[in-house]
Amino acid sequence: MVRVRFAPSPTGHLHVGNTRTALMNYLFARKEQGRLVVRIEDTDIERSAADYERSILDDLEWLGISWDEGPIRQTDRLPTYHTYAQDLLEKGRAYRCYCTEEELERKRKEAIRKGEPPRYDGTCRDLPPEVRKQIEGEGRPFVVRFKPFAKAIHWADTICGDFHFPHNAVDDFILLKQSGVPSYNFAAAVDDVEMGITHVIRGADHVPNTPKQIMLIEAFGRKPPQYAHHSLLVGNDRKQLSKRHGATSVRDLREMG
Numbered sequence: 001m002v003r004v005r006f007a008p009s010p011t012g013h014l015h016v017g018n019t020r021t022a023l024m025n026y027l028f029a030r031k032e033q034g035r036l037v038v039r040i041e042d043t044d045i046e047r048s049a050a051d052y053e054r055s056i057l058d059d060l061e062w063l064g065i066s067w068d069e070g071p072i073r074q075t076d077r078l079p080t081y082h083t084y085a086q087d088l089l090e091k092g093r094a095y096r097c098y099c100t101e102e103e104l105e106r107k108r109k110e111a112i113r114k115g116e117p118p119r120y121d122g123t124c125r126d127l128p129p130e131v132r133k134q135i136e137g138e139g140r141p142f143v144v145r146f147k148p149f150a151k152a153i154h155w156a157d158t159i160c161g162d163f164h165f166p167h168n169a170v171d172d173f174i175l176l177k178q179s180g181v182p183s184y185n186f187a188a189a190v191d192d193v194e195m196g197i198t199h200v201i202r203g204a205d206h207v208p209n210t211p212k213q214i215m216l217i218e219a220f221g222r223k224p225p226q227y228a229h230h231s232l233l234v235g236n237d238r239k240q241l242s243k244r245h246g247a248t249s250v251r252d253l254r255e256m257g
């Protein structure tokens with residue numbers, strides 16, 4: 001059975017661009033007699049707010065975009081992400097990284113200065129076991145990072161056609177932050193497999209995330225869903241639609257009649 005999801009982040013009101021994503025998922029689910037899951041991606045704790053969540057759900061209802069399951073809130077699912085992270089740690093596909101924010105910031109600036117892409121340099125990737133043990137004994141805070149496969153990533157996108165990313169496209173990105181809260185890419189990959197999502201329909205701004213999510217899902221030993229990345233709404237100037245172009249939230253348009 002077709003299972004799709006609409007996964008807004010409650011960091012603002014429902015935007016017309018995101019509404020289009022919701023509509024496509026809704027129409028596809030109805031056409032295929034599948035199910036639409038609403039997933040609230042609230043792992044950006046500082047920017048997420050319960051009021052925005054209510055407002056998004058309210059606007060969806062007002063538009064007549066109904067869903068079959070949820071809302072499922074990611075912050076209610078932390079133990080699930082921890083189980084997946086533990087599994088990757090045990091399989092050697094993830095590691096604890098003890099680098100401090102300051103160290104990372106210094107290295108990031110250094111890379112930019114040299115004209116290199118600012119990616120994690122792998123300091124904690126291959127720490128000798130004795131060193132790791134000692135650091136762990138000190139109880140230092142850590143993040144959990146992914147250890148990617150050196151593997152090219154390909155997917156046949158339903159809308160855009162073939163995508164190919166080279167073997168080094170995915171870096172050692174963060175799975176769990178120091179607070180134990182998952183990153184967007186990790187939570188999305190876990191949830192897409194856990195919720196049995198068959199088709200991921202979302203904006204093309206997410207294309208750079210897809211290689212990470214595919215590689216993670218493969219590391220879980222699961223099969224990635226079918227991806228479909230749709231175009232983004234633009235203004236008269238062909239730039240991505242934003243507040244500069246006027247009202248872009250459903251709420252504002254609704255209030256304007």
Ligand code: GLU
Nearest residue numbers: 007008009041188202206
């Ligand atoms: N929470 C993401 C957003 O609002 C959606 C991510 C996704 O569809 O995978 O852009």
